[in-house]
Amino acid sequence: MTARSNGSSDASPDLAVVARELRAAKDGPPSSRDLTKEWYEKWVRKNGFSKPLSRLQLLSWMTFAVDVALGAVISLPILLSDGQWYGWVISLLWTGSAVLTLVSTHRATACDPTDDSSAPSLGATRFCHFCRRNVSTDAKHCRQCNKCIGDFDHHCEWLNNCIGRDNYFPFACATASAFVFTASLVAFSSVEIGRFVSEGSEVTVERWRQVYTGVDDRAVLGISVTILLINLPLTLCVLQLLSFHAFLACKGLTTYEYIMYKLNGEQAERSNPPQGRRVWSRFKALPSVMDWFVFAGSSKRKGRPQEASGSKRPSGSLKGSGGVALVDGGSRCSSRSSGTRRVEPIEVVIGTPKRSVS
Known part of the structure; x- marks a missing residue:
């Protein structure tokens, strides 16, 4: 009996040391081969900014940054230089949706949707x-x-956070605004490609040279096609997700x-x-x-x-x-x-x- 008690007392410090080493080495959950029950029970993701960050979350940040750069540097100056009504509409939609996407995504990601069982009404x-x-x-x-x-809907890897009662509305706003954001860039690139084909390359290049001197027809067409190729798949994917959640809302x-x-x-x-x-x-x-x-x-x-x-x-x-x-x-x-x-x-x-x- 004495030997057993000594053995158990010797094993406990080792397990505690392993748990401390795992916590010191990683801020997020370890791999399955390193996972200990004690470690997992203590680790809880607070929100979408808790480590480890999702790969899709990082990808979405990079894509959004690229789209913001393309829109601010290329799309807005070209659209506003024409003075056409559709240029102002696309510019306003893009600017408003970019701000709303950033704010709503941050709120949905930073929110802690943990169920509050202490509330008696629940x-x-x-x-x-x-x-x-x-x-x-x-x-x-x-x-x-x-x-x-609380009121679990799904775990969103794009936000690295669960979607529930507390953050479903900002998630829905982020989805809708992201659709408008990418669709605005698709509209800009489609207009430029259409005018490039219908008006001819010389007219389109002259319009671009009012903002950026030294561009040629290959640069104009290449930039427009690049913006379209980046944002058209994103627009379709976000539209798919938005339509699905609209279907769920109708069904309750x-x-x-x-x-x-x-x-x-x-x-x-x-x-x-x-x-x-x-x-x-x-x-x-x-x-x-x-x-x-x-x-x-x-x-x-x-x-x-x-x-x-x-x-x-x-x-x-x-x-x-x-x-x-x-x-x-x-x-x-x-x-x-x-x-x-x-x-x-x-x-x-x-x-x-x-x-x-x-």
Whole structure:
């Protein structure tokens, strides 16, 4: 008995040292092979600016900076030099949307959407086995942020933050303003290319030389095509996301609820129960091309820490069905219930269309 107690006392300092080394080496969650249960339980992402930053987040910052430079240095001077009404309209739309995109994106990223179970109006009736506290009934536990999100919608990798009750409105504003921002640059480049073709290269070059002396037809056409190639795909992608959330708003659903309903509807349709056909019929109207998600199975999460009891994570279920609600591969955030139809655990991430569900 003495030897065992000595062995356990010797092991505890080693584990504490390892945890301290991991925290000192990284500000974000470690890789699965280095992940310790104690470390993961202590780390919580505060907001989208918490490390590690997402690659898509950094990409969005760089793209926005490039577009701002192109618009301020090239688009606005050329449009305003003409004195045409459409030039003023495009310039005003671009300037306003750029400011709104910056402000709303910062608010959505800097917001901490953690569920506030201390508020009595929210009615904390569910227990999260990861947070180890009661949370509101609409909360879900995001394993990328390691916290429960009130009225969870999805985890956005473009913002590196979860979208929930507290930051859904700035997220929607950021999406709408980003569409106007990129569409304005598409409109500018389309107008310049159209005038280059219809009026001839000499007339277009002369207009540009009123602002930038020394440009030639190749520079004018090359810059216009570059702006179009950068922003046309972005405009279509943001329009897709904006249309999808408009669809969800009309249906009164969150992104998480939509995915869970869709997966359960597909499974139920295969077995042909009447209830499954009714549920699935609500979502067939939305084309599959509008799905802008990553569906990741729980096999990718084998390196993540298990719950305190050491039990295997259950499969997912519909939100509001009384069963276990799962987010990002299997976070438990409610009481148990039998007879609930299960689906594979999923990860709800917006903006990374690497895989799709047929």
